[in-house]
Amino acid sequence: MLEPIVIPATPSNSLLNYELYIYRGDLENQAAPGNKWHKLKHHLCAANQQKAKVIATFAGPYSNHLHAFSNTLKALDEKGVCIVRGELQANLTPTLKDAAKNGVELWPSSRADYRLGVDSLVAAKIQNEYDDVYWVPEGGGGMLGAKGCQEWARDIARQDNGFDAWALAAGTGTTAAGFLSAPEVPFLHVFSALKGAADQQGEIVQLACKLNSANCSDRLRFHSDCHHGGYAKHSEELRDFMKQIAQLNPNLILDPVYTNKALFAIIKAIQSGQWPNRRTLFIHTGGIQGWRGYKDEHNPFLKVCSHSES
Incomplete structure (x- = not known):
C-alpha cells in the first residue's frame, strides 16, 4: 500500500x-475507503452497545462520509437516517441517490438549522419519530x-x-x-x-x-x-x-x-x-x-x- x-x-x-x-x-x-471506515467503526460499536434502533448522521449532498455511512449500514442491515444540508431537489446528487438506494432516510435541513446539529429542529423531529437514535457527528x-x-x-x-x-x-x-x-x-x-x-x-x-x-x-x-x-x-x-x-x-x-x-x-x-x-x-x-x-x-x-x- x-x-x-x-x-x-x-x-x-x-x-x-x-x-x-x-x-x-x-x-x-x-464500502468505506480511506479514513471513512476508521472514523465510523467505534461509532457503530457505540450504537450497538446503546441498542439503538436508528443510526443518524449529518452530511452535505456530495459527502464522502454519507457515501461510506450508507454503504456500511446497508452491509450491516442497520437503519440509517441522514440530515442533509440544504433543500433536497427532485434531481438528487449521485451521492444522495446512492444513500437512498442503500436505504438511508434523507431529511433536508436549512443551513441555519443544520449548524445546530443535534439541537436542530429537524434532529428533534427525528428523535420524536424514532424511539432510540444514535447520532454520528458530521464526518464521523x-x-x-x-x-x-x-x-x-x-x-x-x-x-x-x-x-x-x-x-x-x-x-x-x-x-x-x-x-x-x-x-x-x-x-x-x-x-x-x-x-x-x-x-x-x-x-x-x-x-x-x-x-x-x-x-x-x-x-x-x-x-x-x-x-x-x-x-x-x-x-x-x-x-x-x-x-x-x-x-x-x-x-x-x-x-x-x-x-x-x-x-x-x-x-x-x-x-x-x-x-x-x-x-x-x-x-x-x-x-x-x-x-x-x-x-x-x-x-x-x-x-x-x-x-x-x-
Missing part, C-alpha cells in the same frame, strides 16, 4: 534531495472517530520505512487528531481544505491530547493556506497540477477536495527546495466518489475513476 510518487520535474536538481511516498488508503475497504468526528484514526495510524506505522514525516489533508480535523495522538507518527503536516481555518490547529491538538495525555503540538505543522479559493474549489494552477500528476502517476487518483490540495502544497515546496523533510509519507484519505460533483472535463483522473470508486 506504499507507493512512490513521481514528482513533476523542475529545472533545478532539488528533487534529488527528496523522497515522497503515498499510503493508498483509497484502496482500503471498498469526535473522540470515537479520532480513536479509530489513531488505530489506523498505528497500522500504517507497521509499514513505515524510516520516514521523517507524514502528511495528510484535513476537513473536520478528526483524522489529523487521531494521527497526531499516535506516538508512532514521527512528525505530522496537516493541510486544511477549509478557508479561514487557522483556529482548527488548536482543535486538532486539543482532541489529540485527549487521546494521548502527552503534549503533541511539537510534532505538528499546520498549513491553512492551501484551499485554492475555498472548500471544494479549484484554481487553474491546481487543475494543471492534477493533470501532471495523472500523467506521471497513471494508477493514482487524487480526490477533488482534500488530497489534491495537500499534495499540491507538498510538491510545490519540494520543487522550490523549501520542504523541511527528506523522506515524507503522504496519506491518501479516499473520497474519490466526490468527483461525481464535478464536470467530466475537470477530472483528469476520469479514465481511472471509471474503474474505481463509484
Whole structure:
C-alpha cells in the first residue's frame, strides 16, 4: 500500500534531495475507503452497545462520509437516517441517490438549522419519530472517530520505512487528531481544505491530547493556506497540477477536495527546495466518489475513476 510518487520535474536538481511516498488508503475497504471506515467503526460499536434502533448522521449532498455511512449500514442491515444540508431537489446528487438506494432516510435541513446539529429542529423531529437514535457527528468526528484514526495510524506505522514525516489533508480535523495522538507518527503536516481555518490547529491538538495525555503540538505543522479559493474549489494552477500528476502517476487518483490540495502544497515546496523533510509519507484519505460533483472535463483522473470508486 506504499507507493512512490513521481514528482513533476523542475529545472533545478532539488528533487534529488527528496523522497515522497503515498499510503493508498483509497484502496482500503471498498464500502468505506480511506479514513471513512476508521472514523465510523467505534461509532457503530457505540450504537450497538446503546441498542439503538436508528443510526443518524449529518452530511452535505456530495459527502464522502454519507457515501461510506450508507454503504456500511446497508452491509450491516442497520437503519440509517441522514440530515442533509440544504433543500433536497427532485434531481438528487449521485451521492444522495446512492444513500437512498442503500436505504438511508434523507431529511433536508436549512443551513441555519443544520449548524445546530443535534439541537436542530429537524434532529428533534427525528428523535420524536424514532424511539432510540444514535447520532454520528458530521464526518464521523469526535473522540470515537479520532480513536479509530489513531488505530489506523498505528497500522500504517507497521509499514513505515524510516520516514521523517507524514502528511495528510484535513476537513473536520478528526483524522489529523487521531494521527497526531499516535506516538508512532514521527512528525505530522496537516493541510486544511477549509478557508479561514487557522483556529482548527488548536482543535486538532486539543482532541489529540485527549487521546494521548502527552503534549503533541511539537510534532505538528499546520498549513491553512492551501484551499485554492475555498472548500471544494479549484484554481487553474491546481487543475494543471492534477493533470501532471495523472500523467506521471497513471494508477493514482487524487480526490477533488482534500488530497489534491495537500499534495499540491507538498510538491510545490519540494520543487522550490523549501520542504523541511527528506523522506515524507503522504496519506491518501479516499473520497474519490466526490468527483461525481464535478464536470467530466475537470477530472483528469476520469479514465481511472471509471474503474474505481463509484
